[in-house]
Amino acid sequence: MQGPIIGKLSRISGPMIAADGMLGVGMGEIVRVGKMGLMGEVIRIDGETVYAQVYEDTSGMYLGEPVESLGTPLSVELGPGLLGMTYDGIQRPLITLQKSSGDFIARGLTAEPLDYVRKWAWTPTVKVGDSVTTGDFLGNVPETEFLKHYVMVPPNISGKIASIAGTGEYNIHETIATLDNGTQLTMTHKWPVKRPRPFRRKLPAVTPFITGQRVLDMLFPVVLGGSAIVPGGFGAGKTVVEQQISKFCNADIIVYVGCGERGNEMADVLDEFPHLTDPKTGGPLMNRTILVVNTSNMPVAAREASVYTGITLAEYYRDQGYDVAMMADSTSRWAEALREISSRLEEMPGEEGYPTYLSARLADFYERTGRIECLSTVNDTQAMRHGSLTLVGAVSPAGGDFSEPVTQNSMRVSGGFWALDAKLAYSRHYPSVNWNQSYSLYFKELQPWFRENAPKGWPERRQQAVDLLQKDTELQEIVQLVGPDALQDQERLILEISRMIKEVFLQQNAYSDDDAYSSLEKTGGLLEALMIFYEESQQAVQKGVHLTTILRHPSREEVARLREINSNGFMTKQKVVVDQVKAAMQGLIAAAV
Template identity: 55%
Template sequence: MSTHKGTIYRVSGPLVIAENVRGVSVYEVIEVGEERLIGEAIGVEGDKAIIQVYEDTTGLKVGDPVYPTGQPLSAELGPGLIKSIFDGIQRPLPVIEALSGIFVRKGVRVTPLPRDKKWYFIPLVKPGDKVIEGDFIGYVNETEVVKHYIMVPPGINGIIEWVASEGDYSIVEPIAKIGGKEVSMLQKWPVRRPRPYKEKLEPREPFITGIRVIDFLFPLAKGGKAAVPGGFGTGKTVLLHTVTKWSEADITIYIGCGERGNEMADALNSFIKLIDPKTGKPMMERSIFIANTSNMPVAAREASIFLGVTLGEYYRDMGYNVLLVADSTSRWAEAMREISGRLEELPGEEGFPAYLASRLAQFYERSGYVKTIGSTERTGSLTIMGAVSPPGADFSEPVTQSTLRLIRALYALDVNLAYRRHYPSINWLTSFSLYVDNVTEWWSKISHEYSYLRER
């Protein structure tokens, strides 16, 4: 870990090269300039570090200081996530609006989760109990529909020496002591590191979206991964909004990655007004939004993707079925292309970096239906749907082709169907699902004619 203050050597858009920083690790958070802008080291060469800055770098100059933190980019996990609206690096946008107005001011620092809010904690263990990582210590009612379980953090095992009595506590107050270590309701987890699980299972149950052409013809399984490619105006965003609103997910996470701000505003507005038919409560009571729109720094698109999947894994570990929607992974790929170009790396096809497919894989492969860690038998799922925006509806372009190798369900949107106002414009000849055999047994319990009718 480095605490040595360095200086800026060169600035190139969202990239900053700093010198005299020794001992810095790749993906370590580095604060840049007098305003301490949040950045992440994406390359280290001797005592120089290449920093990807997640805020506007206008005004930075050679000689300005940089401050290594010794910590990776991490997500705060705990009560207060549901109903939140974050930017790509988990800053709560409603709190920032109260501080700096409708535009995010450079260098503004706000904790992702409120430290002053009290949560009514109900313990589920007692002193003397033996617990392992992933076990439930207790719970709080995060919203009227989501019970937030407080879990033993990964890496901690032992005997419960002390546990807080039922009552109101903030997320930073100790609620238990396990093997000499105090545990609070707040956990931090590096966004680029997948959270652990016991075993990844083959998906067997369909993830019901409420859209007939998907559920019947091209089913998606719980813990599955799917892509929605389509040209401009074919209805990608509307389809993803619809799935997010009406699917059977316990928790929904919507990432607006580089798309227009009005689309995000529309989703937020409808989620506040819409009533969930299962619970009778507003949809917002089980939703998290990450708003990283097109007018925000491009570098933060990558952070928003990995932040969203980390939050999804956290609720999966509680035993919930989580849906993560990313709109759109193409905007993230375009950000990668810009960063790669500024680094003067050897370009791949159409100027995208050679590591495009591996970065997409790091995201999609964190989906899954798993046995969670913990001493009790518990399963949870994280289902991922990512929109792809191929220019000119050309599905042969690199982002679509790289995504096709990773996903197991494709909902290809057709320009001609969309122009004929046939929505959702899912082309039934181009689309496919590799989950059909997985879910046939489940469907046969509903109707023994499922396979016959689908094949017809």
């Protein structure tokens, strides 16, 4: 490669610039723009003029200022020390930026993504003479108290180990292995964010991504390695859903991308996560989390970078054999950034002004999820390694209207659709997942798992609840015409039970210590209790007990209050209540006959 190509700024239009004299620069390469050295990415080439989107505010620059190509695409640095970090969209640690420019982010700053001073306790797992190839573990370091960070041979590299560092303390830039072809390896390597990291093959998914949210785990479960979108108008509770999932889900590692959203929300996460415990390990939740933050008032072009940065970090841990979940809040802001840049490039717009390649970009992005066989040598001593990447993408449709392009295009490529409903949110029904509109394509694949691992009768109880809710929707239509008094007691019972399902089971209080997380046991047990209450009262009604008597009976409140019982010890209380219900109904029947 020849020296850097330096051209001249010839156009400035918001986040987009053009530079002349840039022949030889490739698409997607990073350029340094102007005297301030703002970072940008080449998105169009016209002869010797290149157009670039700039990741920082461009105001104050003069035409003619230098634009320099760095010859590399936007990349992230991968290695130990990522966990617990808070980055901006282009992997600059926000804490470093704070040190160099104070409470407000200045322009043109650079910062090392990883702490290169810190020493890691290295344990090698290969020896001199071993043949290694992409993905093979060279050794590991304890990245956190609970998580081993496996140092892998980077993609597209293989050879025989010529030397390997012994057990000891090393920083990320020290050579820890040398191959026979002279390649020196450290604990880190770089990877371009827009290129999916390689793997051997995708596998069918078989285990659920458990979120601890009843409505999702029971009605619309997603698989580890699957994807779901959470569309909802403002105030429907997208962010709370994303945050709850990242707190309680069964992934090993969470990458949380705040893309074009509120600063105070990120302050909330930063304040809260270090004090919460990881349900899997008991360590601080922050230790399994990487935050990528590009708030709405930070430069628009960096929004796109932030989601790609996030997913590349996620893939890196997936390649080590972990289950990784990525939250993207919100993908619509990224799409809007695409729209803005596209409009500055004067491209012919597609639907609602979005570029015509929106659907292709979204599809490429969602397809980076999956459960995979990792690349590595497989032989007698080394087994196949599996990893997974699950994606939950929030979508912010304009006016709350799901027919808009971002929602529609994301729906096509994601397996779970958790539609949030403003009307439910208005009556403080949270999570406001609409049970009629939402769906999951994974339920069939997961049936065997639930049958084997979830509380007994899970699929049947689920079906029973779904049928009741369906019946409820139909009955509500009649009620709207003739009023509830015109219904039979059996039908009114269905309305009342459905109301209980909604209030007790589908709603979940994110701010209650006992209800924010619902284990599979509690989820199954709570629904079971509700269904037993239904079956018993159905019988009672048949035997002539008045519906009002049943509804006024204190055992109904007991069932409703089960929700407040913590997942720990839930089943003990549940059994007591179920027995109470059975006895109560028998009593009512006896009195009526």
